[in-house]
Amino acid sequence: MKKVIMKIGNMRSDEFPTKVSISKLDRFVFPSSKTKVSDDRLLHRVYVEKHDDKRKSVVVDYEINIYKVNQSVIDLFKIWISKECVVFQPDITVNREYIAYSFEIVSEERLPLNTYRVVLQVKHSPVSTSLSEKVARQSNNTLFFQNRGTARTFPIFEFTVATPLKMVAFTHPNGRAIQYGYETGNTILHTGNIVKIDTSNCLLTVNGQRKYVNPASRSFAIEPGDNTEIGISVNTGATIPNVHAKFREVFL
Incomplete structure (x- = not known):
């Protein structure tokens, strides 16, 4: 899977005090997780969702691994993804930005060697704007x-x-x-x-x-x-x- 540097608001993932690895998921696959996942989670995770206010959003899952983590880094990560209706770049090498409506942790776990793994669901606008x-x-x-x-x-x-x-x-x-x-x-x-x-x-x-x-x-x-x-x-x-x-x- 391609690794990307993500930007939410004014902060990039490579600005964390420890290494952060992010990959876009085509399927929800979490072999080491003991969390039960419903069948619909196993389907392709990129789709368009319609809201009651007729706004459309693209829904995408990302696997995020944060290494040599401690609680302060986890807290920083959760603050980073707590924003709504914020400028969002899934990959900073692509010269476009979206509006992210929401971020949701689908699954999280602590792995050996102080690694924190998360599957993050992002709902963002289907339209992007050039930077x-x-x-x-x-x-x-x-x-x-x-x-x-x-x-x-x-x-x-x-x-x-x-x-x-x-x-x-x-x-x-x-x-x-x-x-x-x-x-x-x-x-x-x-x-x-x-x-x-x-x-x-x-x-x-x-x-x-x-x-x-x-x-x-x-x-x-x-x-x-x-x-x-x-x-x-x-x-x-x-x-x-x-x-x-x-x-x-x-x-x-």
Whole structure:
């Protein structure tokens, strides 16, 4: 079985004070354990589980061996896996992360030579997100996105206002747009203001303070593929801002 280094939250398994060995289990096999295991535990341990709130999770078992262990290390391990809805990397050599909903010890035992063995069941999101952030290319009033993931992603726009603006808008090819202000309105953004827009929920902040986009605004995503173009528009005579449009690719 392949050995992996796992990361839960901000802590990696190789940061424990003693050696930790982790392997993904295809089947629940624990030959030395005296614990009785029901038949369903002997089935393949990677499956999708549906929750009452319609959230889906992938369920995976891992065999974990901690060597030269003492009670303080066991306590540290149990604190490590006590988190819920936490960022989770099953294997740090793969540049993706999941959201782990829960961790459950299915079986545990103490072995000779102060070894502590656990079968850990992890329920995590079926979707993973790249750890690497990408940035769209801007040419004049257009942002060009290349999404090499397998699912849509929601970019975040950030820019510093170059000249006072009465309005600024970002328009998707499907017609959806996020707009703040009006062409014939008052100045709502001043030189030096720092603007941030989250396209997943149309959340806009100016210098860190929440502002409300126009009522007709609609969130939009970047679908998988090359060269999705997002148009940038401002009021007549104003300067198009230099937009830092960042996103992370998502994989199903």
